[in-house]
Amino acid sequence: MNKRILSVGMAALAVAGLTLGATGCASTKKLSIAFVMGAESDPFFQAMKVGATDEAAAEGVDLIWQGDPSAYDVATQVPIVDNVIAQKPDGLVLIPTDPNGLQASSDKAVAAGIAVANVDTHTADTTDAVITITGDNADGGAKAADAIAGAIGYKAGKSYQVVVGLTSATATTNVGRLDGFKAQVAAKYPGIKIVDVAYSASNPQTANSNVNNWLTKYPNLSGIFAIDGTNASGAAAALQAKNLVGKIALVGYDAYPANVELVKTGVFTALIAQDPAAEARLAIKTLVDYIKNGTKPSNHDVVIPNVTIDKNTSASDLKKYTYVAAK
Amino acid sequence: MPNKVIYEVRNVSKNYGAVVALDGASLKLHAGEVVGLVGDNGAGKSTLVKVLSGAHSPDGGEILLEGVERTWHNPKQALEAGIETLYQDSGLAPHLTVSQNVFLGREKFTKGIFGKLGFLAKKQMEAEAEADLQAVGIAFPSSNRPVSQLSGGQRQAVAIGRAVSWARKVLILDEPTNHLGARQAGEVLEVIKRAKKKGLGVIFISHTLPHVLEVTDRIVVLRLGKIVRDAPTSEYTADTLIGTITGTYGSDE
Amino acid sequence: MGNSIQDSQAPSLLDKVKTSFRNQSVLLVATLVILGVVFQIASEGIFLTTGTLATVLNDWGSYILLAVAQTFVVITGGIDLSVGSTVSLSSVVAGWVLVQGLHLDSSISGDAAIPYVLLAVLVALLVGLTVGALNAFLINILKIVPFIATLATMGAMSGMAIIISGGMPLQGPNDFNLGIPYTVFGVQLPISTTVLTVLIITVIAGLYLHKTRFGLYTYALGSNPFATRAAGISPARHITKVYMLSGGLAGLAGAYAYIRLGAGSPSNGAGMELYAIAATVIGGVSLMGGVGRIIGIALGTLVLFTVQSGLLMVKVVQVSPSLKQVIVAILIAAAVAVQTLQKNGRK
Missing domain, CATH: 3.40.50.2300 (Response regulator)
Structure with a gap:
């Protein structure tokens, strides 16, 4: 009515x-x-x-x-x-x-x-x-590669193992970010090897299980790229539970308030935010x-x-980029 | 009849919308008596069974158990008053064992705290089910076998045994000899005779007229929702019984 | 005397072997052994390690309560599609109470968080029971068939979870230690407090299904509702209890998800109802009602997540995530086929 x-x-x-x-x-x-x-x-x-x-x-x-x-x-x-x-x-x-x-x-x-x-x-x-405005997923993927390389102290000639947590093979944002990530790794960090990918099917518990298994399968794992909010939540919980915070680089996506808090405590090395x-x-x-x-x-x-949110991001930028639920 | 009237309906009627299923039917059942209830399909037999067993409430008329007027709101009330009904083809849960079926709705619990939590006295019920069924003359493989593994005759035997062993006053059997071979049907009729000796009032509904003529003391014939004849079995022959059911033989009226 | 109604055949050895293979649990244990060996070889020796088994059991813990819930419901001849969204909603409401209601955050951790975690469990349980009561209302009072009734609740509850959370995880106080496997005398076991708790609940549920009147009526209702009613049992009252049990268990699974992730998220239960139904089918529950045992469900759920984790751990070939989905689907189809063969074998 x-x-x-x-x-x-x-x-x-x-x-x-x-x-x-x-x-x-x-x-x-x-x-x-x-x-x-x-x-x-x-x-x-x-x-x-x-x-x-x-x-x-x-x-x-x-x-x-x-x-x-x-x-x-x-x-x-x-x-x-x-x-x-x-x-x-x-x-x-x-x-x-x-x-x-x-x-x-x-x-x-x-x-x-x-x-x-x-x-x-x-x-x-x-x-x-009149205008088209787009976010740049490929750019976000590239920024994630930079963040992981920075966190693991990438040195040419050494080799590093990295895994990527995806939601599905077809989610367009996943595809764009993964392509950008791979391209940047190939161009700038040839020592980084993407050893595995897995799907969460939109469930953070599944994402959590994938990361737990990776931690067993790759004892020398250097970094995790959690490509969206679901994977970020699951990976963050896995590192916290296994006491691996700070030992394995974790780059997540999307500035959920909860995840921004975890950047401050060091669980996330960085978050890529739109x-x-x-x-x-x-x-x-x-x-x-x-x-x-x-x-x-x-x-x-x-x-x-996209922007990279990490420990050095200013308080005002944090406030600016953190997603706020609409009322 | 020497015995007292145990169960009675007076002038009961039941309509389903415009369809008159029962039209002023009255029926008396004495203790230790077997009454046959016969009639064509749609004559009102199953409606009368449902009224007697508490599954349906009549639109009009009275139900009296041992002379006291009663109203059944659900089958459970009739069960608790001592009226057992064996419905046609649907008396047992096939996935449950013989003893679970015999005790369904009347389970026995273990003693102590576990009993209070709902834990069942399985062994006790198995032993009692076996004893109860044997007492009414039913033999069966094992009381912990699922009913689905029994033959049709064995299932029917268990269903009847269950009804007979629980009945305290009235036993209503709707087509108990359906789908049974001659020998198994004969066993069912023996069970009915034994229930009668126990002093139960038995209502026996069947299309198999030789069985009705063999086991009953009295036969009530229903046609189009009305009772058209109620007479001792000795007053019927096979031919007059068929004639009364179909309406080609003169009735009481 | 009528003792001619007897079955005469004595079981032969061949019959005994056949019978044991018709027993779903024996088949499932055999499947688990085979899977264990295959994955151990294919993973170059990392599958049968505490780390992997702990992950398998952690997943088992996430799903077993839903599979048990589904078992009770499916045995009555119904189905509960709302269990996944009840996980989402109950974890979100638990998170909301702690984060928005009590203004707490994830800085409270370890032992200090235990009282809040217990509060989260209680809240999640209550939310689950409420959803169950709603399902029972739709089925008993409005006479909607369970598939449609719980499909409607599924949509409504996931919508509610999004509204309450704003679509984002609510991160609250948590003790991650509850999900960390125990170490006893220096040996790490694959079992944590959360998994152990869920295991105990599963055993109790199994005892209730197989040893009590509540369980008996559950089977009776699915086996022959008419006979059940004729025996003086109220089907509506029992249906209400069963759907509330299902909702309550889903609520506890929501609490499990909260403790596992340290957050209530509207996607915590995404797709879980399908895995729960798959686990019950693999575990030998007939969707036609009347059939199923908790031990089968526990093993069926274990098979499902052994495969999920096992395929990820394979090293000798790269199993793509998409192929993984196909293999799990084939497993479920095979389980149904085995059931059908068993059924035909009995006739």
């Missing part, structure tokens, strides 16, 4: 906006920006929501936050996007769950006069998008600029690099 009232209200607002826009008084009317993300349950999108909400409030625009509660899935996302387009927002920030699957919906939005921005991932053809809030802020700011003033961004394809 509320939703219907809201959508009728939105439509009325949008119509009013268009009418006023035609008479040149758009700045007095409140803009609406729709934000369709991947999966609400993912802390990554929770952190993104925080950035989006802050920026929308700062710009004085209405934010329509939408997306599937738990499934990162093209099949559930397409109808959500189509519904949002029907509400005629002024702008649409889209995190396409599939580059081809969301192309038609994106085109439909552009045809309806809605300014579109792609965040985190992008549709196959981004020419009509900055989802920054991606969301930039997207909204760019769209509002474009809608109000017609200004296009100087750079159409923006890549927001």
